Every structure is written in structure tokens, then in C-alpha cells.
Amino acid sequence: MAAKSENGTTPGIPMPWNRPQRKREQPSLSRDQIVAEAFALLDANGIEALSMRKLAARLNAGATSLYTHVANKEELLALVVDQIFGTLPLPEAEGSEEPKVWRAKVMECAESMRAAITRHPWMVGVIGDVGMIYLGPNWMRLCEAQLAVMETAGFEFSEANEAMNAVVGYTIGTACVEASWLASLARSGQDEQEWMNRLLPTVIEATKDFPRLHRLYTTEVSSEVEAGRDNSFTRGVNVILDGIEATMNARRGR
Amino acid sequence: MAAKSENGTTPGIPMPWNRPQRKREQPSLSRDQIVAEAFALLDANGIEALSMRKLAARLNAGATSLYTHVANKEELLALVVDQIFGTLPLPEAEGSEEPKVWRAKVMECAESMRAAITRHPWMVGVIGDVGMIYLGPNWMRLCEAQLAVMETAGFEFSEANEAMNAVVGYTIGTACVEASWLASLARSGQDEQEWMNRLLPTVIEATKDFPRLHRLYTTEVSSEVEAGRDNSFTRGVNVILDGIEATMNARRGR
DNA sequence: CGCCCCGCCGTACACTGTGCGAAACAGTGA
């Protein structure tokens, strides 16, 4: 009773000199720190390396402490994803009147978006868990900028929206397929070329009944896979841009 | 002692007449059954309703029994996904020489693929976990058929491949965005229109700094959201097909 | 009959996200 308040020899009683003495030594935890560390963890070891406990350990914090800054894991992931989109360069609308200019701007935007997804392949596993990604501020900023480009290029509002959806849809779809490949590649821990060499025989065997795919895999993919993917993507976007431009010209013509 | 072997009144002692009497009554468990039941579970309650234990319970089996038929959960998911692609109609190549015909065929293929994804929105959360989906037999059959259509339409091999990638990429990307929306909608348990009405004010508030998006959400989306998505998708595919056709015409012209 | 093999399953392990209540702390007013 008196022992407790006065000398405190009872083990576990906090005394001034051995007290942890951290007077909230840092802000200690902030949403930005958490997001940043989660990002690092994801980039380092993929999606299954991110658990609330591991993340908290990295931050020298208790697992459940995170929940004062982040509602739940889903929200955390949404924040991380939107932060990625925040690193992409925003296209500027000015000077987009000429076809070559806006095409280049849209192309660059698509390429950087694809690069972001393939550089962080774990994103593919995240967009499924997280609804509402496309309502994040950075994502919206990106969309707004791209719409602005299309509008100053001379598109009507709904045309611009359609065009953007086409490009963005293609970009996300392609990049997701690529990223799911890259993610399973990262898990295997092997070089892309080497992993390809190991996998190719199986694929060729599997495509035995499909002559066109067989030809595709035996001839096309054989060398420099990465550059091949880059070129393929660029051509795909160009095809879409052709379609978009044709649409606008048709409207002007009539 | 004697009671045990002779009259067996002790509870739990197996006696011939109440013995389970299954002489391996069925194959009892098969890969197809497992996949089918997993599919049902996923369709009923989404991705987080599928655990090996729950699935096994549905099949009156022990949890770990599944592993004799399926390597792990990832493989199971891959099987389920490929089975979905197996239900899609295969386009036939014959008669695809005329532009209207092959465009219609490709369009139908894209639409059915999108329909499959949006009807089973949990797929979005799966394509991330599972690499190698696009090496499943049914998926490959689909690709082969689409390539055949493009080739008889007069495209060169690499052109056909490019065209298919463009359409498929756009389809997957768009459908995934839609499905992620639909999945979070399914979790909310509300009607799409109602959920939209509840969400729209927030979105409009959030887009305050982005005039074009603001306009988009205040005017465009207000009514009949589902039909709107359908039309938007169709127009997107048409834009891409325009681009593809232009590419071919350009080659013929030179 | 005995043997082996293989499908089945109970148990166990390591790990997950997160609710709850207690603690530690900063700030305020008396």
C-alpha cells in the first residue's frame, strides 16, 4: 500500500529513473510514415510480406497501434496505391492542339502508368481487394489532367472521356497481365530470361493443339522479352490513338 | 473387457450394422467437384467466403483432404478461373473476311469476356494472386479462336496478335475496374442505384477541385448506371476496332 | 491371408486481421 507509492521495490512498478523515459520521443507514428513503410515492404518482398504485425515491427510499434492512423488494412492499401499514382508526371494541357503533341502526351501518360504498375507488381493483387482506388485524389488528378489534354486537343467532353477510358482501360489491363506475370516471376526469385527459358518448353508443349499460339511462343517470344513487351504496349496504344483520332476526324468531316 | 467384444454396448464401438458401411461409396472427392463447389461458393459470397475449410465442409470432407486433388489454394483458384473462360462462346473464323463480320465477332467475344468478369467480380481479386491464368487451356482456346478470326479477316500474323492484345487488354482493364466496383458494391449489400445515390455526394464533394471530373459525375452518371457502363464499353471497343481497321487499311494502301 | 498403397482426415503450427481494455501521455483548468 505505502510501499507502492513511496519506494516501489515491487517489480514492475514504474520509478522515475528506470521509466522508459520516452516522452513521446517522436510523433512516434503518423499515417505518412505508415504508408511509406508499407510501400517499402511491398516493394521489397511483394504483397504477402505485408502484414500489420511486420509493418508495425518495422516502425518499432505495436501491431494494433497502426489502427489509430489507418482504419484497416484495406484503407492502408488504398493509400499506398494512390500514393504511387501521385508520383506519376501530370501531362500539361498547353500546346495539345496539334495531333502529334496530344498523342505524345497521352502516350507518355500511358507509358508512365504502365511503368508504375509493372515496377510495383504487387499492385495487381491489391486492386482486387480495394474498391474505390479510382476515387483517390492522385488518381483523380491524373484523370483530370488527361481529360484537359484531350479537350484542348479539340475533343468534345464525352469524346474526351471515352478516349481516356479506352487508353486507361487498355493500359491497366495490359499492365495487370504483365504485372501478374512479373509478380509470379518475382516469387520464383529468378531472372526473367532464365525463368522464361525454364518455362517455355512447358508452354510450347501446352500449346500443341493451338497452332497460332504455338507459333507465337516458338518464334515471337524467343528473345529479349522485356523490350518485346515494351514495344508491344506502345504499338497497342498507338492503335487505340489511331481509332480515337479517326473518331474525331469523322465528326469534323460530317 | 468381454463386454466390449461381445455385445458392444459401449458407445462408439463400431458394430457391423451401424458401421458407416461406405465401401468407398463414391470416389468421394474429385477435382471437378472441388472446383465446381469452389465456384459456387465464390459466386454466392465473394472471395473471402472461400476458405479451404468452408469448401471442404460443403463437400462433407476434411479440410486437408482437398490437397490430394489440388496442390494448393492458388492452383484451385487458377482452375476455377480457367473454367469460367471455358464457358465463353468461341468465335468461329469462317466468314470473317468482311469487316462487318469480324468486327461483330470480336465485339461479341469482348462483350462476353467482360460479362464473365463482371458477373463474377471476385475474379479481380484472383488474377493478382494467380500468375499463369493466361496459360490455362480454356483461355488459350479463346485466344486461338480470336487469332483465327483476325487472320481470316486478312491480318498478318503479328498484326492479328497486336489487335487481339489491344482488345483483350482493354477488355480486361475495363472489366476489372468495373468488377472492383461491383465487388465492393456486393460487399455493401446494396442495390447499385441506391449505393450510387449514397456515394455520389461524397464523390462530387471530392471532385470539387477537378472541374472536368466534377462535371462528369454531376451530369453523366446520374441515371441508369448499368446501361451507361455497357454503352461505354461497346463504344470503347469500337474505337479500338477503328484503330485496328485503319492499321490494316494503311498497310494495304502502301 | 498378409501386404502395400493411397485417399482421407485429426491435429498442430505458424500466422493473419483486428476488437477490447488498460496503460501512458499531452494538454487544460483549478
Add this chain to the structure above:
DNA sequence: TCACTGTTTCGCACAGTGTACGGCGGGGCG
């Protein structure tokens, strides 16, 4: 100085997860 308040931190616990392992029991074969 003290009590009180609101916020942040965290240990514990719970209900689950995927799946490795070892045993069990029955069918097929010698």
C-alpha cells in the same frame, strides 16, 4: 500542484487462415 480529459500506444485474445505431418482404414494384389 492535482485532477480530469482526450488521444495514442500496446498486450492480450479471438476467430480464423493455409497447409505440413503422421496415422488410419479400406481396396487391390500377391
